[in-house]
Amino acid sequence: MHLVIIGNGITGVTCALTARRLRPEARITLVAEESPHHISRPALMYVYLGHLRLPDIKPYEDWFWAENRLELVHATATAFDAQARTVQLSTGASLAYDALLLATGSRSRPGQWPGRELAGVQGFVTLPDLAQMTRDTHGIGQAVVVGGGLIGIELAEMLAAKGVAVTMLVREAHYWGSVLPPEEGALVQRQLDAHHITVRYATELDALLPDGLGRVRAVRTRTGEELPAQWVGLAIGVEPNTDLARTGGLEVARGILVDELLRTSAPQVYAAGDCAQHRQPGPGELAVEQLWYTGRQQGETVAYAICGQPRPYRRGVWFNSAKFFDLEYQTYGRVPARPDPAEHSFCWQHPSGCHLLRLNFRSDTLAVTGVNVLGLRHRHETWHRWLQAGTPAPQVLAELGAANFDPEFFRRYEADIVAAFNQQFPQHPVVRQRRTGWFGR
Amino acid sequence: MTTAPVSPVSVPEKLLLAVVGLGLLLLLPVAFDADAQRARLCFFAALGLLSAGTLGWSWWKFGRGPAGVRQNNLWLRASTARGALAWLMAVVLTGFYVVLYWFSADNGQGNFGPLNQLVHALDPVSQALRHRPADQWFLYGTFYTLAVLLMGGRALWKYRHSPYQRVRTASVMFFQLGFAFLLPGLLLAFQRPEYYFSYFWPLKYDYLFPGTVGYLLKDGGPALGVFMVFWGAVMSFVATPVLTYFFGKRWYCSWVCGCGGLAETAGDPYRHLSDKSRTAWRWEVRLIYPILGFIVLVTVLLWLGAAGALPGWFTTPRQSGLPLVSGLSPVDGLSKVYGFFIGSIFSGVIGVGFYPLMGSRVWCRFGCPMAAYLGLLQKYFSRFRISTNGGQCISCGNCSNACEMGIDVKQYAQRGEPIIRASCVGCGLCSTVCPRGVLNLENGPREGRYQASPLISADSLRILG
Numbered sequence: 001m002h003l004v005i006i007g008n009g010i011t012g013v014t015c016a017l018t019a020r021r022l023r024p025e026a027r028i029t030l031v032a033e034e035s036p037h038h039i040s041r042p043a044l045m046y047v048y049l050g051h052l053r054l055p056d057i058k059p060y061e062d063w064f065w066a067e068n069r070l071e072l073v074h075a076t077a078t079a080f081d082a083q084a085r086t087v088q089l090s091t092g093a094s095l096a097y098d099a100l101l102l103a104t105g106s107r108s109r110p111g112q113w114p115g116r117e118l119a120g121v122q123g124f125v126t127l128p129d130l131a132q133m134t135r136d137t138h139g140i141g142q143a144v145v146v147g148g149g150l151i152g153i154e155l156a157e158m159l160a161a162k163g164v165a166v167t168m169l170v171r172e173a174h175y176w177g178s179v180l181p182p183e184e185g186a187l188v189q190r191q192l193d194a195h196h197i198t199v200r201y202a203t204e205l206d207a208l209l210p211d212g213l214g215r216v217r218a219v220r221t222r223t224g225e226e227l228p229a230q231w232v233g234l235a236i237g238v239e240p241n242t243d244l245a246r247t248g249g250l251e252v253a254r255g256i257l258v259d260e261l262l263r264t265s266a267p268q269v270y271a272a273g274d275c276a277q278h279r280q281p282g283p284g285e286l287a288v289e290q291l292w293y294t295g296r297q298q299g300e301t302v303a304y305a306i307c308g309q310p311r312p313y314r315r316g317v318w319f320n321s322a323k324f325f326d327l328e329y330q331t332y333g334r335v336p337a338r339p340d341p342a343e344h345s346f347c348w349q350h351p352s353g354c355h356l357l358r359l360n361f362r363s364d365t366l367a368v369t370g371v372n373v374l375g376l377r378h379r380h381e382t383w384h385r386w387l388q389a390g391t392p393a394p395q396v397l398a399e400l401g402a403a404n405f406d407p408e409f410f411r412r413y414e415a416d417i418v419a420a421f422n423q424q425f426p427q428h429p430v431v432r433q434r435r436t437g438w439f440g441r
Numbered sequence: 442m443t444t445a446p447v448s449p450v451s452v453p454e455k456l457l458l459a460v461v462g463l464g465l466l467l468l469l470p471v472a473f474d475a476d477a478q479r480a481r482l483c484f485f486a487a488l489g490l491l492s493a494g495t496l497g498w499s500w501w502k503f504g505r506g507p508a509g510v511r512q513n514n515l516w517l518r519a520s521t522a523r524g525a526l527a528w529l530m531a532v533v534l535t536g537f538y539v540v541l542y543w544f545s546a547d548n549g550q551g552n553f554g555p556l557n558q559l560v561h562a563l564d565p566v567s568q569a570l571r572h573r574p575a576d577q578w579f580l581y582g583t584f585y586t587l588a589v590l591l592m593g594g595r596a597l598w599k600y601r602h603s604p605y606q607r608v609r610t611a612s613v614m615f616f617q618l619g620f621a622f623l624l625p626g627l628l629l630a631f632q633r634p635e636y637y638f639s640y641f642w643p644l645k646y647d648y649l650f651p652g653t654v655g656y657l658l659k660d661g662g663p664a665l666g667v668f669m670v671f672w673g674a675v676m677s678f679v680a681t682p683v684l685t686y687f688f689g690k691r692w693y694c695s696w697v698c699g700c701g702g703l704a705e706t707a708g709d710p711y712r713h714l715s716d717k718s719r720t721a722w723r724w725e726v727r728l729i730y731p732i733l734g735f736i737v738l739v740t741v742l743l744w745l746g747a748a749g750a751l752p753g754w755f756t757t758p759r760q761s762g763l764p765l766v767s768g769l770s771p772v773d774g775l776s777k778v779y780g781f782f783i784g785s786i787f788s789g790v791i792g793v794g795f796y797p798l799m800g801s802r803v804w805c806r807f808g809c810p811m812a813a814y815l816g817l818l819q820k821y822f823s824r825f826r827i828s829t830n831g832g833q834c835i836s837c838g839n840c841s842n843a844c845e846m847g848i849d850v851k852q853y854a855q856r857g858e859p860i861i862r863a864s865c866v867g868c869g870l871c872s873t874v875c876p877r878g879v880l881n882l883e884n885g886p887r888e889g890r891y892q893a894s895p896l897i898s899a900d901s902l903r904i905l906g
Contacts, residue, residue, distance in 0.1 A: 010836070018898070043837035048445045050517035052842050059836035059855055061719060131442045138446045161513045163448045194507040292835045300898060321833050323876040326509030326602065330833070330878055377878035380831020380896055405830055405881050407872050409604035 001026045003306060004087055004095050006077045006244060007103035008032035009041065010292055011273030013059075014299030015101050015306075016070050022307040028069070029095060031087070033076040034127050037062060042292060044130045045154045049161055079247040082266035099268045099306045102245055102256060103299065106238035106274035106290055111146075115208025120216040120231045124151055125238055133158075133233075140164055140230035144219045146205050147235035148175050153188070153324050155233040156197045167198040167227055169205055169219070175324075180372075181337055183347050183356060184329075187374050190353050191325040208232060238290055240275040253277055255288045260312040261305045262298055270305065272298035282315070284334065291320060317387045318370075319380060327354070332383035333370030335360050343369060346393070348420045350375075350413065357417055361393035366428065368396050376413070377405040397421050397430045447517045454501055460494030471558050484562035492591055499595035508602035510874050512713075512839075520797075521710050527797035535794030542785050545577040553577050570626040582622055585703065589617040592706035599709070603873045605882075609695060613702035621699045634660045636669050639697050641676045643736045644811035646784065648673045650740065650776070651747035682818055688884055689825025690815035691867020698811075700804060703793065704845060705868060708801025712845035712870065715800030721847050725807055725864065732783055733813035739779050742772045783808060802845040806864060816863030824887055827860035827871065829853060830879045831896040840871035840880060854879050857894030 003019055005012040008030045016028050030038075043057040065072050076090035080100065087095045108123020110116060120136050123129060137143070141164065145155045148170030156166045172178065174185030175192065192199055204222045211217035218228045240255035251257045251265040255277030258264055262272045273295040274288070281287045289298075294315060301313040321330045335358060339345050347358040355375035361368045367390030371383060382403040386396050396403075400414045418432045467487035474480040503511055520526040545556040553560040553576065560580045567575035593614040600606035620639035629635050634657055642649035658666040684692045694701045704712075715721075746756045756770045765781060766774035792804030805812050819825060827850075834857070840850035846864045850871045853860045860871075860880075872880040 040836040040838060042835040043839075046512075046837060046839060049512070050445060050447070050514040051512040052838055053516050054442070056838045056842055057836075059838070059851060061849075063719070134445045135443050138443075161448060162446050191507075293832055296832070296897070319832065321877040326507055328876070328878050377830070377881070380833055381894060384831065384896060405828075405878060407603065407605045407869060407881060409608050411604070 001098045001306075002096065003028045003099045003101070004097035005030045005101045005103060006032075006087070007101075007105055007273070007275075008034070008038045008072070009103060009105050009273060009295060010038075011105070011295035011299040012101065012103035013038045014296045015103065015272065015303045016299075017068075018300045018303030019307055020068055020070065022303060022309065026307075027071070029071040029073060030065075031073045031075060031077050031089065031095070033074070033090075036072060036074040037065070039127060041125065041127075044124070044127065045158050048130060048134060048158050077244055080244065080269075082248050082250075082269055085268065097268070100270065101299075101302050101306075102250075102264070102269065102271040102275060103273045103295075104241040104244055104275045107241050108234060109237045109239050111205075111234055111236055113205055113207055115210060115216065116234075118208055118210050118216040119214055121208055121234065122232075123234050123238075124155055133231075137162065137164065137231050142167070142227075142229050143231040143233065144169060144227055144229040145233040145235060146219075147233075147237070148172060148177070148199070148201075149179075149235060149237065150176070150322055152233070152235035153192075155235055156192070157195070157325055159231075159233075160195050160197060164231075165196075165198075167200060167229070168192075169203045169221065170199055170201050171204055173201055175199070177337060179337055181335070181339075181345070181347070181358065183349065184358065184372055184374060187327060187349070187353060187356055188324045191327050195325050238274065240277065240288060242275060245271065245275070261310050262302050262313055263305070270302045272302045278313075285315060289315070293319065317384050319383075327375055328377065329372070329374050330376075330378055331370065331372045332378070332380065333360070333368065333387040335370035335372045340369075344393075344425070346421055346424060348413075348417045350416070355413060357413075359393060359396070359421075361396075362390075365390065366392040366394065368393050377407075378403045379405045393421075394428045394430045398433050401433070445517060447514050451501075454498065457494055457498035457501055460490050461498060462494075464488070464490030464492075464494055468559070471562055472555065474558065477558070477561060480558045481562045481565075484559065488587070492587070495591040496594050499592075499598050503595065503598040503601075510602075510876075511599060512843075512874065515710075515713055521713075523714065523798055530797040531794060534796065535790055538790040538794050541577060541581055542789060547576060553580075556580060567626075570623070571629040573629060579626075582625075585699070586617050586622040588707040589699075589702050590614055590706075592709065593702075596706050596709050600873060603869075605869050606873055609869065610705065612696045613698075613705050616697045617699050617702045620697075621702075633662070633665055634669065636661070637699075638672060639699060641673060641681070641811065642740070643677070643733065643814060644698070644700070644809055646736050646740065646779065646810070649677065650743050652743075681815065682822065685815055685818040685825075686823050687825075689823050689865070689867050689882075690812070690819045691825070691865075691869075691882070693815060694805065694812060694866035695868040700788070700792065700809065701866060704796075704801035704805060708796050708845070711796045711801045713800070713842045714798065715802060715806065715845050715847035717841050717844070717847050717849045725847070728807045729809070729813045729816075732808055733810040735779060735783070736810045739772075739776050743776060746770075746772045783810075800845055800847070802847075802866070805866065806846050812864070812866070819865070820861060820863040824884045824890070825861075825867065826883060826885065826890050827853075827865065828881045828883050828885070829857050829859060829894060830877075830881070831894050832857065833877045834879045834897075835877060837876065839874045839876060843870040843874045845870070850880070855897075857897035859891060859893070861891060 003026055005016055012030055016030055019026055019028055037058050040057045040059055046052040047054055077087050078090050079088040085097050108125050122132050143159045143164050143166050145152050145168045152168060156168055159166045174182055175188045206220045206222045208216050209218045216232050218226050219232055220226050242252045242256055245252050245256040255275055256264055256271035257279050258271050258276045259279055262270050264271050274290045277288045304311050317333055319332045343360050344363050345360050349356045358372040360370045368386055397418050418430050421430055464487045467483050471480045471484045516522045540555050545554040547553060556577055560575050560577055563575040563580055567579050593610050596610045616639050621637055625635045625637055647653045654670050657669045661669050695705055745751045755772050758768055758770045761767050766777055769777055787808040788804045795803050834854040836851055836855045838851050844850050846866055848862050850860060867882055869882050
């Protein structure tokens with residue numbers, strides 16, 4: 001069997017590794033245009049900051065691919081023929097496949113603003129984006145970042161570290177307003193303030209203004225205000241990369257449409273990761289999932305399907321994490337930005353403004369539905385168990401120490417959290433269970 | 442790809458670095474000035490400038506502003522990315538060790554060669570602490586302790602957001618100052634053997650050699666001498682396995698040990714330079730275990746020889762063409778060879794001299810027999826592991842980058858496997874720098890120690906071997 005995978009991101013690579021484990025004899029080829037080897041895209045910012053070098057963000061050393069008989073082709077897949085089962089490459093070669101995975105990922109949403117094409121205006125998703133930013137941010141004094149999400153704040157951190165004055169334009173009323181409740185947004189705001197990032201909330205971009213040499217000079221907001229900027233980052237989200245899928249005549253909506261085994265509309269052609277769109281997402285689940293973790297899980301699902309052990313894609317309990325400057329964020333389960341009427345939302349904050357825990361639970365059964373932690377580390381396995389079992393919130397709080405994943409000697413806040421809960425929900429009193437013995441973990 | 446822009450160095454930072462440079466420059470007239478009084482003045486002025494400059498710069502760079510992981514420009518500046526400045530630093534450090542080890546011994550008239558004036562500048566300090574004039578080793582010990590304390594100050598500011606790093610840094614500073622500088626000096630002042638209670642066999646290999654044991658028992662007196670020998674033996678054979686069982690080898694390597702102390706403080710700007718490749722790992726196991734075997738063999742032979750259990754051939758001095766061992770018995774020759782190649786060249790010259798090129802733990806990783814011994818205990822008889830947090834890893838590589846022991850930490854984290862490696866010294870930096878809260882040093886139970894997270898189906902493809 002010859003498995004051809006287009007894209008060497010986490011989705012494509014996970015599929016390749018899983019297929020290698022399930023079918024040691026299979027021929028597996030990874031085609032990628034971005035870089036010859038798999039790189040960690042979330043780590044691109046660390047290369048710019050100088051924490052790491054490019055080779056350091058390769059999750060596997062170069063010998064790994066040859067030793068595991070994973071063939072790497074550094075080329076663009078320009079078209080594929082679902083009838084003939086071949087993929088055309090930019091090198092002129094064509095690859096015959098028995099199974100094909102399109103893991104073409106996503107690209108920055110370009111936006112429609114005038115001046116979009118000016119030099120010094122770009123998104124930040126791929127390795128070429130990093131190269132472009134590296135080239136274009138030498139010697140600049142001011143930059144504007146459009147978009148208040150994960151990539152937006154990353155860009156702000158990267159630029160600020162180089163001594164660039166950064167202004168963020170954010171459409172919502174607080175940071176990452178589509179995902180974070182206001183208290184969490186306020187904590188992130190403290191970080192933005194501490195790092196001297198100017199944020200304009202409820203502000204939208206109107207146009208990008210040129211300097212006469214084809215380079216961006218300033219941006220104009222909808223209110224007509226002009227902000228000088230020699231570089232502008234557009235971080236208004238990503239969209240599925242479906243160009244190749246369209247050449248093969250696959251059914252495409254926002255992303256490449258797939259069923260629960262991640263099969264596309266053509267036989268033996270699969271799509272997974274950022275570029276795929278579920279025809280029937282589970283209740284409360286997204287049709288297009290653009291996370292590192294979901295990419296990994298989808299890659300596995302495809303490998304199992306191709307290797308004759310199909311198991312439908314089940315994302316399981318949602319989780320994610322990020323870091324906003326110096327503030328770590330983890331989330332398990334579902335914590336909507338706006339309260340769900342059927343749920344209670346308990347939120348504890350440390351007076352320092354550096355730690356927060358939000359616990360959502362159903363008001364009828366008290367079953368926990370999600371948690372946000374900021375400035376605290378929590379244990380994935382523990383939350384996975386609690387959320388899957390629908391453990392009642394009082395019990396979770398009583399045992400909260402079991403979820404703590406902070407390093408030794410860090411202050412523990414379980415007592416404060418439980419006290420705050422008892423004050424806010426006296427009808428559900430919690431008695432905190434203490435760890436027993438020296439080695440209670 | 443072009444290099445990313447480097448943030449400009451501010452004027453105060455330049456001034457503070459200039460103070461450090463001035464302090465270093467001021468050491469030159471100390472070495473060459475014929476006037477002893479003036480040399481001494483210069484010496485203490487130099488130490489003052491070095492201290493003020495280093496602490497001032499550390500505070501300026503890390504102590505102001507919000508606390509957090511500050512790794513910016515590590516791989517973009519020549520000084521920390523094997524550039525010209527790093528090579529210069531390596532040459533200076535290596536040169537210092539060469540002069541110290543082989544060209545600055547007392548010539549019998551109190552002259553210490555090129556380091557003479559520096560050594561004598563410390564006479565008042567040495568007299569006050571040890572009731573005797575300074576020698577080249579006191580000079581070295583003073584510089585070493587100063588480096589640990591000053592750069593320890595830097596580490597305290599740099600990692601002030603992490604209680605684990607604060608406590609650990611304070612610990613290595615305490616053990617260096619108290620156990621490796623003040624206490625040995627005081628022992629000398631009281632006419633006792635200079636003994637380091639924080640170094641044990643097989644790192645301080647001669648502490649369990651018959652010659653040293655005899656000397657300690659004789660010169661240490663009936664109570665203290667016996668205690669020193671007892672302490673050394675108990676620490677090596679009882680306390681080490683017990684403490685390693687509960688806490689991993691970190692209780693020693695990154696909390697107590699002086700070599701580790703220097704690496705964690707003065708070596709901190711270079712920790713990312715350790716090679717993470719599989720090739721480096723192969724060299725590691727090729728070197729460190731034979732060195733452990735070597736020192737065990739030498740120690741056993743010395744004791745057998747002392748007990749008269751060896752054929753005469755082993756213990757009879759003989760002439761040979763090799764100047765290093767000529768006039769020694771084969772057993773003593775072997776001990777001399779170990780001391781010269783491992784004790785001096787590897788642990789000193791290469792171990793510290795190569796900090797700016799190969800990272801701060803070259804000796805600990807490739808050479809130290811104590812690390813090898815602790816490592817075997819840690820891997821097979823310990824509760825310690827670094828746990829990974831479910832499926833949260835994004836393979837960013839910050840953990841591997843921060844690992845001074847050259848462990849490719851992300852290989853484990855991205856598979857959801859706990860990190861149980863003989864070489865891990867438990868410095869905790871992987872956990873500190875992780876942007877997703879994935880890694881945690883834990884002394885958990887032994888059951889399920891190797892259990893990977895069920896939330897990632899780890900690939901079974903080999904990464905070592």
